[in-house]
Amino acid sequence: MALAVVTSASVIAACSSGGSGGSAGGNTSNVTFTTIGYTTVITPGAPMNPFNDTNNVFPTFDAMQLAWGSNNAANPNQELPGLASSWSLNAAGNQLTVHLQPGAKWSDGKPVTATDVVDSAAIWFAQGTAAGFNLGSATADNTSTVTFTEVPGDHNNLFESILGSIGMYIVPSFEYGSMLPANIWTTIKASEGTGAAATAATTTLTNLAKTIDAYAPKTDISAGPFYIKRLNNSQALLVKNPDFYAASNVHVGQVLMEHQGSNQAIVSYLDAGTLDAAPYTAMSTNEYQQAIAAGNTPVKTPSLVASAITFDENVAPYNSIDVRQALAYVLNRDAIQKIGEPTSGTPSQIAGAVAGTLTDYLTPSQESALNPYSPDTAKATQLLKSAGLKLKAGKWYLANGKPWTITLPVPNGFSDFQAASSAIESELTSFGIPTTVTGGPAWTEYQPDLFAGKYPVGWWLIALGPGAYPTFSRIYGPYDGYVPTGNTVKRYPTGNAAAQNFLNTPNTVTVPGVGTVNPGQLTYQLSQLNLNTASGLAQQKAIAAKVIAAVNYEVPVIQLWDYTDVQFVNTKRFTDFPTSSNAGLVDQDPGVWMADGYVQAKG
Amino acid sequence: MIITKLVTGLVMIWVVASATFFLVLAMPGNPAAAKEADLINKGMSPQNAAKAVAAIYGFIPKKPLIDQYGNYVWQLLHFNLGQSIAEQGTPVSSIVASAFPWTVILALSGILISFLIGASVGILAAVKRNTRTGDTLTLGGAFINGIPTFVIAILLFYLFTTIWAIFPQGGNVSIVYTPGWNAGYIGSVISHAVLPVIAYVLAIVGGWVLTAKASVVSVLGDDFILAAELRGLKPTTVLRYITRNAMLPLFTILALALAFLFGGSVFIEDVFNYPGLGQLMINSINTKDYPVLDGAFLLITVAVIVANILADLAYPLIDPRIRR
Numbered sequence: 001m002a003l004a005v006v007t008s009a010s011v012i013a014a015c016s017s018g019g020s021g022g023s024a025g026g027n028t029s030n031v032t033f034t035t036i037g038y039t040t041v042i043t044p045g046a047p048m049n050p051f052n053d054t055n056n057v058f059p060t061f062d063a064m065q066l067a068w069g070s071n072n073a074a075n076p077n078q079e080l081p082g083l084a085s086s087w088s089l090n091a092a093g094n095q096l097t098v099h100l101q102p103g104a105k106w107s108d109g110k111p112v113t114a115t116d117v118v119d120s121a122a123i124w125f126a127q128g129t130a131a132g133f134n135l136g137s138a139t140a141d142n143t144s145t146v147t148f149t150e151v152p153g154d155h156n157n158l159f160e161s162i163l164g165s166i167g168m169y170i171v172p173s174f175e176y177g178s179m180l181p182a183n184i185w186t187t188i189k190a191s192e193g194t195g196a197a198a199t200a201a202t203t204t205l206t207n208l209a210k211t212i213d214a215y216a217p218k219t220d221i222s223a224g225p226f227y228i229k230r231l232n233n234s235q236a237l238l239v240k241n242p243d244f245y246a247a248s249n250v251h252v253g254q255v256l257m258e259h260q261g262s263n264q265a266i267v268s269y270l271d272a273g274t275l276d277a278a279p280y281t282a283m284s285t286n287e288y289q290q291a292i293a294a295g296n297t298p299v300k301t302p303s304l305v306a307s308a309i310t311f312d313e314n315v316a317p318y319n320s321i322d323v324r325q326a327l328a329y330v331l332n333r334d335a336i337q338k339i340g341e342p343t344s345g346t347p348s349q350i351a352g353a354v355a356g357t358l359t360d361y362l363t364p365s366q367e368s369a370l371n372p373y374s375p376d377t378a379k380a381t382q383l384l385k386s387a388g389l390k391l392k393a394g395k396w397y398l399a400n401g402k403p404w405t406i407t408l409p410v411p412n413g414f415s416d417f418q419a420a421s422s423a424i425e426s427e428l429t430s431f432g433i434p435t436t437v438t439g440g441p442a443w444t445e446y447q448p449d450l451f452a453g454k455y456p457v458g459w460w461l462i463a464l465g466p467g468a469y470p471t472f473s474r475i476y477g478p479y480d481g482y483v484p485t486g487n488t489v490k491r492y493p494t495g496n497a498a499a500q501n502f503l504n505t506p507n508t509v510t511v512p513g514v515g516t517v518n519p520g521q522l523t524y525q526l527s528q529l530n531l532n533t534a535s536g537l538a539q540q541k542a543i544a545a546k547v548i549a550a551v552n553y554e555v556p557v558i559q560l561w562d563y564t565d566v567q568f569v570n571t572k573r574f575t576d577f578p579t580s581s582n583a584g585l586v587d588q589d590p591g592v593w594m595a596d597g598y599v600q601a602k603g
Numbered sequence: 604m605i606i607t608k609l610v611t612g613l614v615m616i617w618v619v620a621s622a623t624f625f626l627v628l629a630m631p632g633n634p635a636a637a638k639e640a641d642l643i644n645k646g647m648s649p650q651n652a653a654k655a656v657a658a659i660y661g662f663i664p665k666k667p668l669i670d671q672y673g674n675y676v677w678q679l680l681h682f683n684l685g686q687s688i689a690e691q692g693t694p695v696s697s698i699v700a701s702a703f704p705w706t707v708i709l710a711l712s713g714i715l716i717s718f719l720i721g722a723s724v725g726i727l728a729a730v731k732r733n734t735r736t737g738d739t740l741t742l743g744g745a746f747i748n749g750i751p752t753f754v755i756a757i758l759l760f761y762l763f764t765t766i767w768a769i770f771p772q773g774g775n776v777s778i779v780y781t782p783g784w785n786a787g788y789i790g791s792v793i794s795h796a797v798l799p800v801i802a803y804v805l806a807i808v809g810g811w812v813l814t815a816k817a818s819v820v821s822v823l824g825d826d827f828i829l830a831a832e833l834r835g836l837k838p839t840t841v842l843r844y845i846t847r848n849a850m851l852p853l854f855t856i857l858a859l860a861l862a863f864l865f866g867g868s869v870f871i872e873d874v875f876n877y878p879g880l881g882q883l884m885i886n887s888i889n890t891k892d893y894p895v896l897d898g899a900f901l902l903i904t905v906a907v908i909v910a911n912i913l914a915d916l917a918y919p920l921i922d923p924r925i926r927r
Contacts, residue, residue: 032779043886044878045698046690054689054890214693232782233701233878234774259774259876269772271765444891 027251028240029601031573034256036266038279038589039166042259044233047216050169051123056231058257059166060591061238062222066098066117067164068588073304073357074540075531076467077157079164080584080592083112083223083245089160093530094150096160097141105243106172107220107227112245114140119173121148122180125188126209133162136192137185151192154486156527157536158467172221179211225250225595234259249597252574255590270296270568277577277590278568280344282416288343288566296568301580301587302356303565304465306348307341307417308557309408309424313504314494315456317398321509322387324555328373329380330431331424337561340420345561352551353463353471353544354562361468361544369513370552377431396432404433406457409440409449417459420560451479451500458502462557468544469527475519475556476547480505482520489524503556511546511553519550576600608915612908617676619904620897624675627893627900628668675897684898689890695898698883703902705775706879708796709871710864713803714857720804721811722853726846728812729819741816748809752867756802756874763798770798773876799875806867807860814856818849851922858914862907 043054050063057063066087067079077089087098104112121138124130136151150159162168181187181204190201220228225247226238236257240250258269266281270291280303283291292298309331311318318324333347349355350373358367381391388399396404406428410417421437428435440446440455450458462474469477476482481491481501491507492499510516522543529543530536551557565587569577578586578598585592593599678685684695724740731737764772771777775795780787822828822845831841868881876882880899887896919925 043690044883045693045701047693052690216693230778230781232774232776232778233705234876235778237778256778258772265773265876268760268765272768272772274768274772 028253029251030253031601032254032256033252033276033574033590033599034258034274035277035590036258036269036275036279037260040257040260042231042234042236042257047214048220048228048231049213049215049217050167050171051127051212052215053213056236057220057228058226058236058238058589058591059169060224060589060595061226061255061257062220062224062228062241062591063169064222064224065164065168066170068592069164069584071304071466071584071587073302073353073465073471074360074468075537076465076470077160077531079161080588082164082592083117083170084163087160087163089532093157093159093532094155096148096163098146098148098163100144100146101245102144104223104245107222107241107243109243110172110174111143112170112223113143113173114146115143115177116173117146117170119177119180120168120170121146122184122188123171123176123209123212124168125191126205126212127167128209129167130162131192133165134159135162137188156469156484157529157531158469158527160532161467170223172223175217175221176212176215179208179215181208184208225591226255244595246595250594251597251600252594267291270294273570273572275568276570276574279589280565280567283343285342291568295572296570299567299569299577299580299586300344301565301567301583302354303344303563304354304357304463304471305461306354306463306559306562307345307420308348308460308462308559310450310458310460310503310557312453312456312494312502313506313556314453316400317387317389317404318456320387321554322383323389324558325373326380326383326387327428328555328558329376329383330433331427331558331560332375333373333558333560336420336423336427339423340416341561341563344564344566345416346564348559348562350552350555350557350559351548352475352557352559353468353548354465356562357463357465357471358548361541361548363545366545366549370548373555380431391432394432395434406433406435407438407455408435408457409438409446409455409459411440411446411459412442414443414459421459447500450502451494453494453502455502460557462559463562468540469523472519472523472526472544472547472551475503475551476505476523477520479503480520480556482524484524484527489521491520505554505556509550509554511549514546514549514553517546517550519547522547522550571602573602574599575602605916608912612912615908616901616905619908620679620901621672621676623897623900623904624672627896628671630888630891630893679901684901685894687892687895689887689892689895695894698895699880699898699902702878702880702883702899705877706865706868706872706881709799709803709877709879710861710868712796712800713807714860714864716800717804717806717808717811718853718857718860721808722815722850724808725812725815726819726842726849728816729823729849730842732816732820740812744809744812744816746809747805748813750805750809752802752806753870753874755805756799756871759798759802759805760874771795775878795877799871799877802871802875803864803867806871807863810856810860811853815849815853818852819845822849854914854918854921858911861910862903865903865907 037058040056040058042056046052046054046056048056050057060068065082066084067082069080072078083101083104084098085101087096089096098117100112100114106112118138118140121130121135134151134154134156135148137149139147141147148162187201187204190197191205222241225241225244227241228236229239230237238255238257240253241247244250260266263281263283266278267283267287269275270278271294273294311324313319328350337345337347346355349358349370351358351370353361384396389404390397398404408421408424410421425435425437441449449455463471464474465471478499479501480503481493481499482489483492483499492501494501494504505519508516508518525543526540529540531540571577576598578593580586585596590599684699687693687695687698690698724744728737728740728744763770771794775792776788777791780791782788828841828845831844865880868879869884871877872879872881873885880903884896884899887899
């Protein structure tokens with residue numbers, strides 16, 4: 001993808017154990033570690049406030065969360081410890097008790113307390129992020145223990161992943177607490193109700209969010225391994241925080257954060273050999289090889305996201321399983337991946353999940369039973385004819401006699417989609433379906449157009465893990481009209497603002513060998529399981545297997561390639577980087593590596 | 604005369620400000636959608652992203668267009684450019700003001716250096732117009748003039764920061780140095796500005812060469828030059844006559860070149876990741892930060908109009924004939 005892609009990873013670490021260090025102890029080096037904002041683009045004038053919309057803080061380096069990552073494909077609740085040393089979920093799965101790291105301090109020497117966490121959680125509510133995890137309240141049990149409680153009557157098994165999800169930062173209460181009204185939790189509770197009181201409370205929270213958002217600290221008070229010493233319009237200099245709870249693990253004294261202007265800028269830095277670590281960057285084969293030639297080492301891990309061609313099943317002939325299957329037989333996914341995403345992609349299975357995670361959900365026999373849809377134009381021809389389409393003079397005609405043509409819009413900026421679209425255009429046109437690739441708007445405008453039913457055929461990102469529910473809900477979730485509401489799920493048609501239904505799959509599908517299933521309901525069920533129990537994981541596996549079978553049979557999308565997360569490290573100045581074998585850790589930002597004892601200066 | 608020019612300038616600013624306001628609003632998309640997509644791309648679920656965006660952008664006014672325009676003009680009259688959408692709570696004026704000096708450093712350095720080089724080379728090309736040197740200089744000027752700005756910038760960036768890592772790879776100053784009047788910091792500011800300034804110079808120096816040559820050639824054919832030569836004036840004196848007369852059209856173009864340079868800042872600053880107005884405008888477009896985009900456009904407009912007014916006022920000082 002030309003724009004930043006969601007990079008995900010599989011994970012390591014059990015939630016209750018601290019990060020395993022590469023080699024703890026040793027001296028702190030004076031050699032500056034140069035990298036680039038993994039998730040932060042340095043914005044001139046933006047404050048060092050993680051809750052600001054365009055902030056200048058650096059997650060894992062100075063901006064801290066209770067946990068990190070949670071990129072385990074099957075269980076997003078397995079996370080890497082951050083400011084929380086351990087946590088536990090009650091049997092009902094609605095109360096989460098979190099213990100802070102012993103000795104955790106802010107960079108001014110003050111202790112990190114439970115009050116900091118509770119006040120931060122209040123800010124999550126004001127900013128609207130807490131509700132997404134069904135969080136109802138946060139209370140301090142003592143100075144170092146906090147209990148999060150889910151909204152009564154509502155449940156989602158991603159509740160626990162609130163600890164490590166992006167954006168759930170912990171900030172010092174002595175800095176941010178004064179902005180919170182004394183009755184903040186009463187206001188939060190009122191906002192979850194209905195009527196005028198709820199509206200008034202929501203308005204109060206919105207105004208509070210604006211106040212918090214605008215706050216610009218003069219100095220960076222960090223509970224992470226580093227704090228910002230200086231910041232200008234294009235770089236940040238971070239120095240080691242001696243008060244970090246695991247300061248002895250950190251061997252790097254200084255981090256220089258370069259501006260992440262564009263993918264091309266990162267490629268240039270790599271070519272010049274100036275970065276010690278660089279995040280995933282979309283690049284051509286040539287650029288990839290140049291980066292390696294410049295002394296950078298690629299570190300590849302699975303990325304939980306895949307590209308796909310989608311169909312609006314409200315529009316003929318895409319409402320026919322035969323037609324969609326036929327198209328899957330026509331498109332050569334191996335060739336398309338090599339053209340579209342040659343360096344950081346692998347051809348997909350049509351399964352709704354990336355190939356590397358299928359073993360989490362399927363038995364070997366189930367996996368081998370999946371239809372690979374190997375290119376087979378004869379089979380495609382047979383399927384289309386059985387769907388009532390006709391082939392005349394090398395061109396396909398719909399059942400109503402009109403010529404069948406396809407227009408494929410490409411969201412602006414997605415160079416991989418653009419390249420792949422050319423191959424798709426060529427393959428479909430050769431098969432007798434005249435196809436035109438059009439330049440679509442930017443992703444931000446493309447999505448609303450897609451949701452409004454403007455594109456019968458389009459591009460989409462699916463299998464967006466971690467977690468089974470987020471993965472499959474990219475197909476059988478809101479984009480197919482299924483929206484969890486309380487303890488149930490409702491389905492909405494295209495055009496209803498409550499969902500973004502542009503797929504319009506049938507309610508049920510009869511899958512050979514599986515039976516009749518309702519994929520939307522099944523996907524919703526995935527959000528309700530207790531993943532901390534063996535039975536919950538077993539249920540997840542059984543349900544996901546049915547959903548995968550449904551995707552593979554009814555082909556609501558043609559999954560083209562699975563992304564691979566390709567980072568680069570440079571061992572000229574530093575060594576002891578985590579490798580691909582450190583699954584999970586290596587996909588976190590380098591601040592987590594350093595906190596866990598990795599990365600040391602050479603010599 | 605001065606009052607007329609000032610009033611004309613104010614009217615021009617109003618027209619451009621109004622046109623910019625409506626053009627920017629006509630851009631597709633909105634900041635909320637841009638932010639939602641950004642959050643999703645960063646890993647947030649669509650539901651969470653939508654909730655977060657609703658909280659952040661819930662305040663965006665949805666008044667009729669005419670009301671928004673009226674409010675914009677009213678605030679403008681009070682020198683209030685509003686607040687940034689992308690950087691909540693930050694006044695546009697402070698964002699634009701922090702970017703403006705960096706663009707001015709590049710643009711003014713670029714325009715002065717290119718003018719000095721281009722005019723000198725142009726004069727030489729005119730004086731030596733029937734020699735190989737003159738032809739080579741003219742051809743060189745035409746060649747450089749034909750290369751698009753962004754090509755020059757990319758080429759310089761690639762050659763001198765990546766292939767030969769002589770200059771820093773972007774930004775305006777290294778964070779390693781403590782800001783202030785110390786050699787390290789000033790040296791860093793200069794080293795970061797070298798390539799962008801060269802890009803500016805190369806972007807317009809060819810034009811100066813050709814314009815200066817044409818202007819000098821036209822003056823060379825004037826009777827007063829012939830008379831001066833026949834009177835046996837020293838060549839340096841004749842050259843002074845030539846230069847002074849030939850510079851008049853160049854001076855007019857100098858003021859107009861400022862507009863070109865501010866426009867070119869979009870390409871150059873983007874390539875060199877230089878945090879001036881050009882990069883600010885690109886960032887504002889990407890984040891749909893209309894107020895900042897309006898503010899940046901307005902500042903550039905004002906700068907160009909003011910430069911033109913100053914040039915108009917200065918012209919009689921350079922050319923006494925205008926005063927008659």
